[in-house]
Amino acid sequence: MSVPDVDRLDAETFGRVVLGPILAEFCLRLWLFERFLQGDEAVLLFCARGGLRLRLAYERFLDRTALPQRVPHADLMVSRLVAARTAFDPPSPGVLSELEREFSGQSMAEIAAALAQRDDLDLPPPWHAPFETETFIALLAGDEPGVVALHRAVAEQDGLFRAHLAACTGGRRHGVLVDTGLYGSTVRILQEGIPDRQWSGLQFARCNYKGLPTPHFARTFGLSVESDAYKPWEVRTSALRFWQLIESCLEPDLASVRTFTAGADGAAPRANLQVPGWESRVAPEQPGLFSGVLAAIDSLTPESLHRVPQDAARAWQQLKDAVVWPDAQAVATLSLGHRSRDFGRTELRAQFAGPGAASPLKQIRESLWREGAVIRTFPRGGRLALSLIELIYAGRALRSEMRALHRRER
Amino acid sequence: MLLPKTAAARIISCDVFDTLLYRDHRSERQRFNDIAVLAAQRLAAERGIVRHPGAIYDARLDVQKQAYRALDLSCPTGDVRFADMIDAMARILSLDAQAAEILHHAEIAIEIAQLTANTVLLDWLRAQARSGCRIIAVSDTYHRGETIAQLLAARAPDHPVAQIYASADHNATKRTGALFEVVLRQEGVAAADILHIGDDTKADVTMAQAAGLRSLQVLRPKHLVFRRRADALQARALHGFRIRAAHTQRAGAPA
Structure with a gap:
């Protein structure tokens, strides 16, 4: 690639040159989708937290390119935790599979504390055993004071969320959730928890990396990436090799949505994310990836709109070069710090596993960006290791494609 | 293409693309x-x-x-x-x-x-029209009826189609059955009085039959x-x- 050399870029320039055109293409596709939504029931709900920045980018894109907005937009204060409360009593299949995956090895009391956002539930001893689906369902049917308090806390929070949702949708019944991705748990769980509304999902990427059932995929699309794994021959899937880069760019420095408080004087409930001045924190205060994205979108005009797909095609190749074949400079540029584990928990996960890990290989395996970790750990022989990794991924992807082909033939 | 000698129907409804008008080998x-x-x-x-x-x-x-x-x-x-x-x-x-x-x-x-007329079917339809059958076209397409008329006029100028129902005009498709409801309502006949001809198994056979129409499938060669x-x-x-x-x-x- 001759324009410009991403290896010499800082984060903001990387955002402007690489992620900016990619997100401009996302905005273009989102507009096309919005353009063809029929009826007057739909509302685009930009989901906290990544969706808040997607809305900022999208509305600025519409403004710069003079494309007309046809459907109302709103910020939806939601998270998997908030969605899970809507389908908790009794827990839906979507909620149970999320809990099983997210809290693997942790106790059911910890799950209860996360859902209720309380640590004073005083649950009976069986709750302190590791999560097991059938046991969890049975324990939820108990009438001990702690269990009653759990149900009450979840119902109270769910009621506040539903009031917030009603305020966002303004009587429209089709919520189109706009979010970063990947599996779309929120769409799945809201379909189960609030079935009297229609739900759809428009994500930057859609990927069933969890290997869970996908009943919601018929109504959930990845506008920029749709694949269950990285495929070396599909340049867009390189976003899946370092998904935290996309999340880090799009998630503002605001807390994940966990709780709501009732609004004063009949106002809609407010989420914990909505601290004073939260709107201004959606836009970045410091130069970085997202300020670069906004700069790229600001440079668009109605006359330059036709170049968006071509610029995006170039940018996707540059993203792949930086993420799949990084050098030391790319690793430095794309160092993001810690990422939240979320789902009501406060623990963080490091982008690169620390030296406390048993071996360099384990450090690489436990890192959020393995290719970056390879170059950090093996500055000299890293390129060879990257080739090996690419070969392994190519083999896996081919095997998976062949299996899919056989399934289709059957 | 096997066509019956007579349609034994008051109305013959025909799909357009790959039925009345053939597309060639191009995708x-x-x-x-x-x-x-x-x-x-x-x-x-x-x-x-x-x-x-x-x-x-x-x-x-x-x-x-x-x-x-x-x-x-x-x-x-x-x-x-x-x-x-x-x-x-x-x-x-x-x-x-x-x-x-x-x-x-x-x-x-x-x-x-890139379209050509299905002359065998069109000849048969003309014969049925002469014996009193009404011929209509029913198409799932983003094109409007007037565009379909333009395509038919260009490729089969003496076609016997009296009315065109395009899904884009009625915001109703054959593949969901909704367009057949429109056809029945506007034509004012019983479903059994219509023979529908088309190539698509779901839209032209399954959904036509579900709406009560008789159907005849014409397939393009494999x-x-x-x-x-x-x-x-x-x-x-x-x-x-x-x-x-x-x-x-x-x-x-x-x-």
């Missing part, structure tokens, strides 16, 4: 490619606007993909209108209304060029289906090469 992707090449030539010649055929092709594919996905989520029984797709294409290609007309005409010109698939693969690969070449050209161009 939809190849057709979009041909449209893009023609549109790019006309934009340059008539308006002095330079757009790479690959960009027009990408816009056509992208618009259609997102349009039908949005439709599936918001009005699954309805259809997309071609005029709306042209409007969206023009906007994302930074073209004005006159240039949008060029996109529209390029598409219709290629459609006409070798044509395989040729179209191969053609689609070829069109995809060629487009990939062309786009890469365009990028290389642009990257190497002086600032």
